[in-house]
Amino acid sequence: MTFDAAWAHSLLNPDAELPADLRVWNHSDPAIRFAVYRNNVVASLIQALADSFPVINALVGDEFFNAMTAIYVRQHPPRSPVLAYYGADFADFLQDFPPAASVPYLADIGRLEYAVIQAFHAADMPSLTTQQVQGLLINTEKLAQLQLSLHPSLQTLQSSFAIGSLWFAHQGAGNIADVQPEIPEALWILRFQLAVEVLPMSAGDCQFLQALLKGQPLGAAAESVIEAEFDLIRCLNVLLQKELITHFHYL
Amino acid sequence: MSAFNTNNFSTNGYELPASVGASLKPEHFASILHTPPPLGFFEIHAENYLVAGGPFHHYLTQIRQNYPLSIHGVGLSLGGQNPPNLQHLTALKSLIDRYQPAVFSEHLAWSNHGNHFLNDLLPLAYNQQSLNRICAHIEQVQQFLGRQILLENPSTYVEFTQSTFTEAEFISALVERTGCGLLLDLNNLYVSCRNHNWEIQPYIRALPLAAVREIHLAGFHREIDPMGEALFIDSHDAQVDDAVWALYKSIIQQLGPIPTLIEWDNNLPPFSDLLAEVQLAQTILDAYNTLPAKAQP
Numbered sequence: 159m160t161f162d163a164a165w166a167h168s169l170l171n172p173d174a175e176l177p178a179d180l181r182v183w184n185h186s187d188p189a190i191r192f193a194v195y196r197n198n199v200v201a202s203l204i205q206a207l208a209d210s211f212p213v214i215n216a217l218v219g220d221e222f223f224n225a226m227t228a229i230y231v232r233q234h235p236p237r238s239p240v241l242a243y244y245g246a247d248f249a250d251f252l253q254d255f256p257p258a259a260s261v262p263y264l265a266d267i268g269r270l271e272y273a274v275i276q277a278f279h280a281a282d283m284p285s286l287t288t289q290q291v292q293g294l295l296i297n298t299e300k301l302a303q304l305q306l307s308l309h310p311s312l313q314t315l316q317s318s319f320a321i322g323s324l325w326f327a328h329q330g331a332g333n334i335a336d337v338q339p340e341i342p343e344a345l346w347i348l349r350f351q352l353a354v355e356v357l358p359m360s361a362g363d364c365q366f367l368q369a370l371l372k373g374q375p376l377g378a379a380a381e382s383v384i385e386a387e388f389d390l391i392r393c394l395n396v397l398l399q400k401e402l403i404t405h406f407h408y409l
Numbered sequence: 410m411s412a413f414n415t416n417n418f419s420t421n422g423y424e425l426p427a428s429v430g431a432s433l434k435p436e437h438f439a440s441i442l443h444t445p446p447p448l449g450f451f452e453i454h455a456e457n458y459l460v461a462g463g464p465f466h467h468y469l470t471q472i473r474q475n476y477p478l479s480i481h482g483v484g485l486s487l488g489g490q491n492p493p494n495l496q497h498l499t500a501l502k503s504l505i506d507r508y509q510p511a512v513f514s515e516h517l518a519w520s521n522h523g524n525h526f527l528n529d530l531l532p533l534a535y536n537q538q539s540l541n542r543i544c545a546h547i548e549q550v551q552q553f554l555g556r557q558i559l560l561e562n563p564s565t566y567v568e569f570t571q572s573t574f575t576e577a578e579f580i581s582a583l584v585e586r587t588g589c590g591l592l593l594d595l596n597n598l599y600v601s602c603r604n605h606n607w608e609i610q611p612y613i614r615a616l617p618l619a620a621v622r623e624i625h626l627a628g629f630h631r632e633i634d635p636m637g638e639a640l641f642i643d644s645h646d647a648q649v650d651d652a653v654w655a656l657y658k659s660i661i662q663q664l665g666p667i668p669t670l671i672e673w674d675n676n677l678p679p680f681s682d683l684l685a686e687v688q689l690a691q692t693i694l695d696a697y698n699t700l701p702a703k704a705q706p
Contacts, residue, residue: 162490165531166522179534181568183606186636191566191604194642198529206528235525239484239497240459282462310461352464 168192169199170232203231206241207248211271213328214252214264226255242279245272263319263339270321270356273313273347277354280311285401300408302377306370307405308397311349314364314371318342322358350400357396362388375409425450425477425511425623425668429690432672437680438468446680448687450477450511452670456484459500473508479623479670480510484526487546487560488519488533498553505554512623512668514559514592515550517543517580534569535579540586547587559590559622564597564629564643566604576601577615584617591617594625595656596643596672603639609656618664626657626690627672646675649686658693666694 159167164177180188204227208215215223230251236244249268258264286294294304315321322343327334344364346357359367362385369379380390397403428449433441451472458465482501485493505513518530533539551558562580574582584591593616602609628647634640649657649671661667671686 160490162519162522166525166527169527169529179570181570181572182634183568184634184636184638186634186638188567190634191640194566194640195529195531199527202528235527237524237526239456239520239526239528240500241456241528242460279460279463279465282466311463349463352467 169196170235172196200228200231203236203241203244204228206236206244207231210242210245210275211248211268213267213271213325216328217261217264217267217324218258222257226252226258229255242275245275248272263317263321263324266315266317266319266321267324269317270315270325270345270347273315274354274356277311277313277347277349280309280349283309283404285309286403286406290406291398291403294406303375303409305373305375305407305409306397306403307407308367308371309348309400309402309404311347311354312367312371312402313347314345314359314367315347316342316344316361316364321345322356325356346396348396348400348402350402355400359392359396360387360389361385363393366390366393425479427666427668428694429669429671429687430477430479431670431683431687432674433469433472434674434677435465435468436677437683438464438472440680441472442468445475446684446687448476448684449668449691450479450670452479452481452672455480455482455501455504455513458504459497469508478508478510479668480505480508480513481561482513482515483530484520485515485550486519486521487515487550488517488531488539488543489521489546490519490542491521493546493550494521498550502554505556512559512590512592513554513556514561514623516561516563517583518563530563532563532565532567532569534571535574535576536571537573540574540579540582544583544586547583547589551587551589557588557590559592560584561592561594561625562597562601562616564594564600564604564641566640566642568605575607575612575615577612581615581617584620589620590622591620592623592625593618593621593660593667594627595653595660596625596627596629596649599650599653599656600629600641600643603641606638613656613660618660621664621667624657624660624667624669625672626653626669626686627674629653644675645672649689654689654693657690661693661697666697669694 168174168177176189176192182188182191204224207227230248249265252258252268253265319339320337320341320343322345323337326332327337344359344361346359348355362383365383365385366379366388369382426449430448430450430452433451433453516530519533520527520529520531602612626649627645628649630642630644632640632642669690671690673683
């Protein structure tokens with residue numbers, strides 16, 4: 159094994175042998191000193207996940223969270239030094255983590271928290287001016303052909319569980335005891351000005367937005383929605399009020 | 410002419426002031442803009458700002474208008490087995506181009522294995538082979554960025570049987586060959602000297618002190634090894650230790666005022682406590698400035 163492979167293996171596997179050729183001036187056990195590095199690596203990455211997934215942490219408690227993320231960190235160390243993007247597959251890990259099976263909504267909460275972080279750091283993009291928006295709305299006969307580019311922070315998330323209500327309860331909005339987790343919820347996640355917003359929408363609204371994000375014009379996107387609950391006016395209002403339209407084009 | 414002179418990279422017309430700065434933390438963004446604190450500069454960790462947009466860039470852009478900036482990398486893995494990652498280097502260059510920092514610094518350490526980032530500043534053996542390798546990495550980075558970088562001395566907990574240089578000799582050779590500057594972290598120096606029973610003054614005398622462009626001060630955490638000897642952990646979560654303050658005073662008396670950073674990354678105190686540490690360091694710089702001219706070296 160190369161030097162760095164031996165170190166990486168020993169750092170991520172607490173039962174592995176120490177890398178060769180370590181020296182301690184007083185001939186004390188190098189394992190004690192190597193443990194400082196082992197701890198730095200794992201503890202700092204657990205902290206990075208705690209920073210990005212505070213609701214998961216609160217839902218399962220510190221002890222469970224630390225034990226669970228220690229396993230994740232060792233199996234999925236980051237691939238980039240930019241830790242804002244660490245944990246992209248943490249929700250998938252939670253989905254298949256048997257000790258967490260009693261909390262079936264945990265993985266979708268993880269997806270929501272990751273989406274919130276991505277929205278927070280998404281690129282800045284100026285929205286259309288009021289004048290441009292008025293120009294679009296006057297042109298009613300061409301609205302169906304209107305193709306919109308949307309703010310990079312904008313995402314949808316649909317779950318079989320009440321992940322929005324659970325997430326809001328952990329932001330101090332609503333009482334967690336009143337939340338019935340088994341109710342499906344659909345969300346839009348976006349950044350307006352400097353703050354990330356999580357908006358309760360309908361499954362149809364999410365389908366519509368997904369169609370827009372794929373580049374479909376307004377008319378085709380609205381027609382593509384098969385969910386019963388869909389409110390086109392509400393969707394357009396959010397896009398305008400939250401300044402999410404960055405460019406437009408008539409097909 | 411030595412390599413030191415031929416690698417005279419531009420600092421883009423900016424220099425850190427010879428005063429005391431502080432780590433910039435998102436927790437303090439709003440208060441800094443509301444009441445701009447009296448300090449010389451801010452330092453950021455590059456990797457925290459390698460994101461596309463959002464509040465971090467919003468606040469940094471405004472704070473940058475009022476303060477000189479130092480960008481400190483923690484993920485380039487200069488001490489690694491492989492050359493610095495080109496994608497990461499490209500992202501760093503964009504950040505540097507955007508914010509025009511007075512200095513860019515990195516560590517004498519490694520953190521990458523293959524595609525994996527281990528998120529710690531890991532140690533390496535000091536020998537001819539590693540010297541050649543790291544010189545090549547530093548030269549590559551300086552060429553790519555078109556500027557001198559500063560290299561920070563590490564805090565370490567183990568040594569290697571394959572080392573044939575002392576740490577200070579190794580740093581001296583790196584600086585001599587690449588023309589990089591030295592970011593002298595006095596907390597790291599103290600922690601490493603105590604952990605490895607190195608004598609502090611000979612270590613300092615062996616360093617290329619003329620290349621020191623910035624000093625770091627931070628707090629550490631005391632543990633002991635199985636023989637009851639010091640095992641100090643570089644934790645950046647406390648006030649600067651008295652022993653490190655004493656080293657700082659003596660270095661400033663020797664070198665004159667050097668831009669100095671109070672690093673505090675974990676267990677963040679109220680901003681006022683951080684400013685109190687900045688003030689302590691500034692008092693030491695000011696004491697040098699008010700010395701009679703003939704007493705200055």
